[in-house]
Amino acid sequence: MPRKKSKVDPFEEMETNIKLLCDQSHNHMKVREYGRALTGYNQALELNAIDINALVSRSKCYLLLGDPSKALKDAETALAEDKNNIRAIYQKAEALYFLGQFEQSLMFFHQGLRTRPELSSFRLGVQKTQEAIENTIGKSSARNMAATRNEFSTKYKVLKKSQINTSKLSNVEMERRNARKLLGELCVDKEYLENLLKHPDLVRADTSTESISTYAKEAVDFLKKRQEFWRQQRPCTALPNYKDTPQEPLPVWF
Structure with a gap:
């Protein structure tokens, strides 16, 4: 009786054909027949457009063809x-190098070197890319120096303008800034209470608001004492942590 033919797995058959085409193209590459090699890789990728081996091999072939x-x-x-x-x-990394994108090329050469430090191709890639970057910087050094001078001049003018504007600040504004540095988050409470004391209802000091006005004044006085204490203890530029400093008795309601 005739033997039954075993079914061939289509995926395995495709993989076999791709490998055969790539092997043939590798042989063409060895004898520098890059055009024939490219044809083989194209045929392999027509069978599977995401075959990594064929993609990487064709990438190398394109580089040798100058693309x-x-x-x-x-x-x-x-x-x-x-x-x-x-x-x-x-x-x-190689493709980026030949495209003149040396910084990105260097990044991928370093990535490969970290992963496979024993491969000399990555060490050589790092060396040649660093040399290319140094040569590029050397050729454009005069241009870069001029650009740097212009940038410095612009920043200097902006800084001077800022200093002039700061010097024109009113005494009230300067005092407010110093208070914020000295009191930190408590400065917000101090400003709120000071504004609260200016409210018309509190200014009249009738019986319904008298206790509120008293508490607010106590709190403001307490914060002013804290501010003066911190001013004497450290420069205004230092931002104190009120939790770490000696505390006076807090107002009853605080």
């Missing part, structure tokens, strides 16, 4: 599938 933009796109597609794929990281 770093397409090489970068394939490397990023591979990293989208596996962000830790070491070959894809290297290809992205």
